[in-house]
Amino acid sequence: MSFSRxxxxxxxxxxxxxxxxxxxxxxxxxxxxxxxxxxTKRGCDLGTCGCCTVQIDGEPVLSCLTLAAEVEGxxxxxxxxxxxxxxxxxxxxxxxxxxxxxxxxCTPGFLLAADRLLRDNASPSRDExxxxxxxxxxxxxxxxxxxxxxxxxxxxxxxxxxxxxxxxTVSEQV
Amino acid sequence: xxxxxLALHRPGSLDEAFEATAAHPDHDxxxxxxxxxxxxxxxxxxxxxxISLRHLPELQGEAAGPLAAGRTLHELEHxxxxxxxxxxxxxxxxxxxxxxxxxxxxxxxxxxxxxxxWHFNQTAEWRLxxxxxxxxxxxxxxxxxxxxxxxVATYSGDLAPVLMAYGAEAVLVGPDGERRVPLSEYYxxxxxxxxxxxxxxxxMLRLDLPQDAGDWxxxxxxxxxxxxxxxxxxxxxxxxxxxxxxxxxxxxxRVASTAYDSVPRVHPDLAERLVGRQIQEDVAEELGASxxxxxxxxxxxxxxxxxxKKMARVLAxxxxxxxxxxx
Numbered sequence: 221m222s223f224s225r226x227x228x229x230x231x232x233x234x235x236x237x238x239x240x241x242x243x244x245x246x247x248x249x250x251x252x253x254x255x256x257x258x259x260t261k262r263g264c265d266l267g268t269c270g271c272c273t274v275q276i277d278g279e280p281v282l283s284c285l286t287l288a289a290e291v292e293g294x295x296x297x298x299x300x301x302x303x304x305x306x307x308x309x310x311x312x313x314x315x316x317x318x319x320x321x322x323x324x325x326c327t328p329g330f331l332l333a334a335d336r337l338l339r340d341n342a343s344p345s346r347d348e349x350x351x352x353x354x355x356x357x358x359x360x361x362x363x364x365x366x367x368x369x370x371x372x373x374x375x376x377x378x379x380x381x382x383x384x385x386x387x388x389t390v391s392e393q394v
Numbered sequence: 395x396x397x398x399x400l401a402l403h404r405p406g407s408l409d410e411a412f413e414a415t416a417a418h419p420d421h422d423x424x425x426x427x428x429x430x431x432x433x434x435x436x437x438x439x440x441x442x443x444x445i446s447l448r449h450l451p452e453l454q455g456e457a458a459g460p461l462a463a464g465r466t467l468h469e470l471e472h473x474x475x476x477x478x479x480x481x482x483x484x485x486x487x488x489x490x491x492x493x494x495x496x497x498x499x500x501x502x503x504x505x506x507x508x509x510x511x512w513h514f515n516q517t518a519e520w521r522l523x524x525x526x527x528x529x530x531x532x533x534x535x536x537x538x539x540x541x542x543x544x545x546v547a548t549y550s551g552d553l554a555p556v557l558m559a560y561g562a563e564a565v566l567v568g569p570d571g572e573r574r575v576p577l578s579e580y581y582x583x584x585x586x587x588x589x590x591x592x593x594x595x596x597x598m599l600r601l602d603l604p605q606d607a608g609d610w611x612x613x614x615x616x617x618x619x620x621x622x623x624x625x626x627x628x629x630x631x632x633x634x635x636x637x638x639x640x641x642x643x644x645x646x647x648r649v650a651s652t653a654y655d656s657v658p659r660v661h662p663d664l665a666e667r668l669v670g671r672q673i674q675e676d677v678a679e680e681l682g683a684s685x686x687x688x689x690x691x692x693x694x695x696x697x698x699x700x701x702x703k704k705m706a707r708v709l710a711x712x713x714x715x716x717x718x719x720x721x
Contacts, residue, residue, distance in 0.1 A: 223399035243402035243444075246431070265395045266432045268623060270494055282494050285431045287424075289402050290448060333494065354622040355492025 228292055232257065233301030241288050248272045248283040251298060259299035259328050263357075270356030273329035274298050280336045282355075299328035302335060310380075311335055314373035315366075322360040330356045334370045342378055344370065395435040403445045408452055408597070411445065412569045415595040418443035423597070425464065425503030428495050433508060437518040438530060452567075452599060453502070461562075461601040463502030468493070470501060470553075480603060482612040482631070486556045489614075492622050502598050505554055505564075505577075509547035509585035509656055510625065511694040513537065529586050537694045545585030546656060546692045550625035552616060554581075554658035555650035559612045559633030561604045568596040577601065578650070581657035588656070610635050610648075613716035615709040617653075619696065626653040627697040628705050630685065632713040634668065640719045644668050649681070654689040654706065661688060668714075678714040682707035 225240045232255055239254035251260050251274070263271030265284045272284040275297040302309040308316070311331055321327045330353060337344055337352040344352070349370045350363070358366060403418070405411040415421060421443040422430060434440050447453055453464030460475040470476060470487040477484055490496060490504065513527035513536045526532040527545075534542040554577065563574045575591045582590035592598075612633040618624035629652040637645035647668040649661040664684050671677050686707040691699040715721055 223401060242399060244397040244400045244434075246397065249396065265435060267428055267495055268492075270492070273494060279497055280494055281497055282428070285426075285428050285495075285498065287402060287427065287431070287446075289404070290446060352493060355494035 226289075228288055230255070230288070230292065230296060231294065232296045233298060234295075239288075243287070243289055245288050246284055247274065247281075247286040247288045247291055247296070250288040251283060251296075257298050257300050261325055261328055263325070263329075268357070269326070270329040270333065270353075271326050273332040273356065275332055275336065278336065278339070280333045297332070299331055302331060309335075310377060311338065311369075311373045314369045314376065318365050318369035318372055320361060320365040320369040322358075326356060326358045330358070330366060334373075338370070338374055338377065342374060342381075344374060346371065397431060397434045398437065398440045399442075400434075400440065401443050403443060404449050405445065406449050408450060408567060411447070411450060411597060412595055414443075414445045415597075416569075418445070419594070421445050423447055423506075425506070426466065426495075426499040427503075428491070428499045429503065429507055433515075436516065438514065447502070447597065453597075459600050461501065461603070463500065463505075463598045463600055465501050467491075467496035467499045467501070467504065471496060478608075480556075480560050480607055480612065482614055483553065483556050483560070486552050486614045486616075486631075489616055490552050501553060501601070504551045505557075505580075505598065505601075506588075507549065507551040509545070509588060510550050511537065511545075511547035511585070512696075513694065514547055537692050546694065547585030548653055548692065548695055549581070549585075549588075549655065549657050550653050550695075551658060552614070552626055552629060552652065555629055555631035555652045556612060556614045557601055557603075558650035558658060558660050559614075559631040559648045560607050560610055561633075561648065562601045563604075564591075565599045565602055566592065566596045567599045568593060572599065574602065578660040583655065583657050585656040606635070611640065611717045611719075613713045615713045615716070617697070617702065617705045617709060625695075627695055628653050628689075628691070628702045628709055630706065630709040630713050632681075632710065632717060634673070634714075634717050637670075642672060644671055644673070649685065649710070651685065651689060651706065653695070654691050654702065661685060664688070673714055673718050675715075678711040681714050682709075682711035685710040 230237045251257050261271040263269035267282045267285045274283045276294050349367045403414045422441045424444050424446045467487045514529045528535040529545050558578050562577045580591045610633045614631040616626045617628035631650045633648040634644045635646040637643040647665040649665045652658040689706045691702040
């Protein structure tokens with residue numbers, strides 16, 4: 221039996237991309253090797269470490285356990301898509317200010333998972349942050365500074381929104 | 395790790411799904427894929443055809459019903475209908491794996507979770523070095539070499555015992571139409587065959603709860619090393635329907651376990667002994683001691699069989715006591 225490659229039409233970070241892939245290729249394979257966005261990391265490759273987290277239509281998903289062909293037509297956001305032009309996203313700034321990265325390998329996955337949390341919950345408690353990030357592993361820094369970074373970003377965002385009279389979460393905007 | 399070559403089929407209707415399963419008998423069904431794709435990466439029983447169930451409207455979305463097989467564990471966890479109807483199912487879903495896996499993993503996938511074993515869930519190289527196991531490349535079970543021709547891999551789903559305690563029925567659909575099977579009769583005591591009641595080409599559409607499900611108090615207790623990631627090393631669900639007042643006499647009971655066998659199991663004799671009694675420390679202790687006698691864990695997961703067996707007593711006791719309104 222022969223298995224051919226086929227063209228997949230993906231939407232990555234707001235851009236349409238056409239890639240040639242096998243049915244068996246995961247989204248992680250395609251993002252790193254065909255789209256050449258290597259911010260998404262291959263860690264355990266079995267869904268345990270969370271390093272490969274991306275967002276599909278805004279939901280955090282493990283790209284190592286998602287077949288690329290299954291997400292045709294959906295909006296894929298990787299860590300490269302978080303920043304606004306040349307500026308880092310506030311969450312990335314908070315990560316740097318809190319010293320939440322050491323080797324940085326796990327950081328993209330944490331950022332995508334934390335970004336989803338903050339869009340639902342503008343004032344997460346430390347327990348809520350721990351729960352939301354429970355599927356992401358960091359093997360060098362530990363978790364205190366990571367939780368600090370999410371708290372810091374949430375606080376800054378609330379202040380920013382309050383000063384402008386804007387709602388601070390996606391849920392409030394809906 | 396690259397997944398070996400395969401052909402992915404994405405039917406958009408049940409008829410297309412039946413056509414695909416009939417045309418490609420050597421297939422696996424793909425729900426969330428969080429278990430299946432891990433196995434494929436380890437070259438475990440890879441099939442040439444994979445049929446995705448993620449594009450069937452009958453299996454997902456709110457219109458498919460709160461217990462449609464394609465609903466994600468995240469959806470079960472946060473579903474307001476289920477929070478009213480069967481709250482322990484939502485709580486059990488929230489204890490599975492990690493928040494990230496729960497975004498993709500499905501109810502149907504959890505109920506069809508492949509059985510697990512220390513000698514099976516390993517890389518191809520590890521298995522090659524250890525002569526593999528009956529469920530993969532070898533012809534004899536390494537956990538129970540005599541008789542050696544029956545797979546004793548452990549079923550490790552969390553939702554099945556809870557649904558059994560609620561009295562759920564599986565709704566299966568095939569080319570000949572729908573049929574219902576009590577979930578407690580769905581599984582076969584064989585880690586390879588796994589299902590007694592699923593015919594070739596049939597899909598699980600949804601779970602249905604009995605009309606009186608809301609009258610039942612169900613509690614689930616799970617044994618695992620970490621509070622996230624880990625599969626259960628033991629799990630016990632206890633359900634009671636009160637004769638009169640909550641916390642009073644028990645009119646009807648169900649007891650189900652997981653991770654102690656190749657199947658999730660109901661324990662009707664133990665449940666029967668609870669009828670007509672009130673939940674008290676000694677009753678809970680008696681239930682725990684009886685369940686400990688019934689379960690026969692194998693040496694095929696991280697924790698020792700002796701410890702898992704001891705913990706069956708603790709889990710059952712805790713689950714029953716947690717049914718009390720004051721707990």
